[in-house]
Amino acid sequence: MTGVDFGVLGPIEVLREGRPVRLAGARQRTVLATLLLAGGRVVPVTRMVRLLWGESPPPTARTQVRKQVAGLRAVLGADRVRSGPDGYAVRLEPGELDLDRFHEQVRRARAARDAGRGVEAAATLRAATALWRGPALAGGTPELVDTEAPHLEELHLAAVTERIAADLDLGRHGQVIGELTRLVQRYPLRERLRAQLMLALHRSGRTADGLAVYREGRAALSAQLGIEPGNELRELHRGMLTGDVPLAPTPDRPAEPPPCGRPAELPAPEPDLVGRTAESDAVRASLTTGRVTVVHGRGGTGKTALAVRVAHALSGDFPDGQLFVDVGERDPADVLGRLLRALGCAPTALPATLEERAARYRSLLDGRRVLVVLDDAHAEAQVAPLLPGSAACAVLVTSRGRLGVLSGAARHRLGPLPAPDAVELLARVAGPGRVVAEPAAAATLVARCGHLPLAVRIAGVRLAARPGWTVARLVRRLDDPDRRLDELVAAHLDVRAVLARDHAALDGPLRHALRVAALLPDGPFAPAQLACALGVRVDRAEDLAAALTEAGLLDQVGAAPAFRLDALVRADARRRAGRRVAACVTRDGRPGGDDTAPARPGLTRRWCPSSAS
Known part of the structure; x- marks a missing residue:
């Protein structure tokens, strides 16, 4: 791509x-x-x-x-x-x-119609005609529009007419009357459109209105062209008068499943998303070569914004629709209910069990090219039932964790922004003049924010709301690590709340390890230092540090295993550490026991940080 x-x-x-x-x-x-x-x-x-x-x-x-x-x-x-x-x-x-995507979808729709898959044909034609964003070739010279646009508009009208025919075959006559009325008014000499409107009115119990449409068409043809209606229109008129035209389509094959809607659920792209070009390209490549892609990282890194941008860029590759759902901590059965409704299932027709809902979901997506975006998933068990069975679909998942048990998924970690991109984001939100006037202070400010996109955005919002402040003034307010998180709040944007969700996603030992690591001296630390502070073996400390790194809360630095916390995570974890209690060590000073074990007689103690309630 x-x-x-x-x-x-x-x-x-x-x-x-x-x-x-x-x-x-x-x-x-x-x-x-x-x-x-x-x-x-x-x-x-x-x-x-x-x-x-x-x-x-x-x-x-x-x-x-x-x-x-x-x-x-x-x-x-x-x-x-x-x-x-x-x-x-x-x-x-x-x-x-x-235009190429339009031709491909029309071809697929006709193949589906010929194979007796009327629901698929109608949905695919609807997707094809939805590619029109207005009059074709708008913005070109009049000579271009006059020469080339009529052919394109004819293609569009032909596809619309085919789609309406497919809808009529499916018994959707009531749904197309309004659209057909507008089309007949715009194209009064198009006999096929007039015949479709007559048929839709007749099947809706409005035969008299349908006959009036015939009389209006006959008068228009006579006045403008001096001809009588064609055979199709005349035969339909005769059949409506004699009752030979049935009030409902006569199926020549078994009834198809309920119609599957074409969802277009992507939120609007974030206008201030800066950088992330390499990450976006990597995610796009993964989605075009594999079925499941996971974008993971700590809260505030912009995972959702990147996923939405990539999904919009790829929407043309998934003409049957794009689904978007905030998974959060929701039960997968509830999420499936939400997805099934988006695909056209009536609430009263939803299957009862998780297994049945997953099966219906896979059936509705079979053979369709749909992009499914699952935002903020917490666990593999949530995601697995939400995966389509069709290889034509793709799934983009955002999560704080790697979802490492999810088989066959491509994974991309999102971290803080590079310093130049963080400064550019600050300029976009606060105004470029503020950054140009104080470039050194702007660089310091984004560093105080840990280059975290959410924190930088909040800093920019605060500056934009206070035109009398200098950038240096906000830097001074962020200098105190104990007050920094109190400053990084603007309306509904709150770094502390995001860090709280990151913290809540950790299990007990990982929470404790993070708090202990925050109370180590600033700068990189080795696993042995963390082991000593926790009172555990070095290999246990390595495992804990690796898990915190996967969660995006620690950064590994250097070739040898060493780790570092950024300033915002450290400030939050130190606040949570609160009090200090003893951790156990053996008589000879080697780490022993676990970080939550009670003191045992005969052991010496060292004061080390522990968890707060």
Whole structure:
């Protein structure tokens, strides 16, 4: 996947990683659209000139075309537009152009219809027509629109007509009357649309209204073209008068399962998401080569924002829909109920048990290309029942933990931002002028925030709300580690609350180990230091440190095993450590016992930090 999407089914546009690429005016958009519509074939310069200026091009027309092509190469990459014999061609990867995706979905829908899968055919045609974002080729020159748009709009109308026919075959006559009424008003001479509206009205018990639609159509054809309605319209009219047209479709095959909706549940992308290009590319690659991808890391690193951005960028690869659900600590049966309703199941038709719901979910997704985003999953047992059985689907999971038992999943850890990206995020939220005026203070501020995206965002919000503050003033307020978390709060954004959820996700020994590690001297520490402080064996301390690293609460540094806490995690864990109690050591000073064992007679004691209630 390249991360680039081209659009001509609406305003001419280019998206890179879901973000618009700026195109320089109608002429550049017209040159791009002309190359895209050629599907990789060389477009002669003479054709571009005609679509740019019509029959009266300026003497400099060829030079201006070359300039527009040079501009496209600058924004798309030099390898994207190649020169050919007296013309140019664009290089497209499969699925990058919305028109190509439209043709592929129409092909799939017709294959499904021919195989007797009417529900699938209707849903796929609905997905195809949903690719239209407005009038085709909007933003191009009038010559381009007049020449090329009518053909594209004809393709759109044909697909809409096919989809309505599929809906009528499924007995959905009541659902299409409003849409057909608008279409007939817009295209009064289209006899097939008029026939569909007559049939839908007749099947809805409104035969008189259907006959009136016929009379209006006959009058329009006579007045504008001087002809009578065609055979299809006349036969339908006769059948409605005689009662030969049934009030319901007559199935020629067993009834199909209830219709499966096409969900589009992705939240809006985070507008201030900064950096993460390498991570986004890695996650995209995983989703295109495997079924399950896990993005894991501590709270506040932006896992959800990255997952949503990637999901939007890949939405064209999953034309049957995108599901999004906040898993949290919910029971998987409840989550499945939520997903089944999104796929069109009536609440009263939901199966009772987890096993039955999982089976229905897999059945509804069988053969469909759907992206499922499971946000903030806590355990493998939650995720396993939510995995589709179809290899055409993909699943993107965000979690604080690695979900290491989840078989066959690709895993990507998300950590704090690199310092330059953290400063850029601060500038976007607080305003670039604040950062430009105090670059050193801005760098210190994001360091005080541990380069954690959530904390940096909160700092930016606080600065934006206080235009009289300097960046240095907020740095001074964050200097005291004991007050730092109190400062990193803005409305519903709260670093302390996120750290509390991270802490709550740990079991007892891991919570205790984190609190003890926070009370060690600042800087990297070896497992032996943690073992001594805990009063446990070194291999036990290594296991605890490794588990905390997987949870994103410790960072491993250096080639030899050594670990470090960032400032925010340390501040929170120290607050939680609270009081100090004795940990057991043996007579010869070697660690012994576990971190929660009571004192035993005959053992010496050392004062070490322990957990608070």
